[in-house]
Ligand SMILES: Nc1ncnc2c1ncn2[C@@H]1O[C@H](COP(=O)(O)OP(=O)(O)O)[C@@H](O)[C@H]1O
């Protein structure tokens with residue numbers, strides 16, 4: 001079963017709130033896969049996730065280290081695959097089983113390693129709208145875990161099929 005939902009997010013503050021809303025529903029083992037060009041708002045959404053989990057420190061893309069860990073209500077692993085040189089490079093650095101055993105995982109540029117992302121991930125595609133109009137976020141869920149997260153999102157229901 002696959003579901004989708006589309007929502008317009010008018011500002012960076014609203015993008016952070018979207019993340020905070022998702023964080024309230026986040027459980028260990030959840031994966032969120034983010035796509036969209038540079039400047040789309042991916043890190044802003046992750047900041048909202050971390051804040052929503054009660055993490056008060058700095059949230060920035062782990063561009064050189066590949067993964068950051070934010071300790072809130074539950075651990076949030078933040079990956080950014082922008083500079084990834086092939087999926088093999090991931091295997092040496094991060095262990096999905098270890099991350100999902102205790103925490104939730106959010107991945108920027110998830111489309112750089114689609115085969116590495118678990119099938120149950122919630123995919124969020126962020127698309128810039130014309131200047132001043134914010135961003136369009138399209139959510140796609142496959143399976144019960146992602147469906148539960150999808151149901152917490154506002155926006156136009158693309159239905160289930
Ligand atoms: N929904 C939004 N509407 C307008 N500006 C946004 C929105 N979300 C984020 N931004 C702004 O876009 C810029 C890029 O955001 P960032 O999260 O760094 O993007 P990415 O991680 O996708 O490269 C930042 O200045 C941020 O404040």
Ligand SMILES: [Mg+2]
Nearest residue numbers: 042043061108
């Ligand atoms: Mg980023």
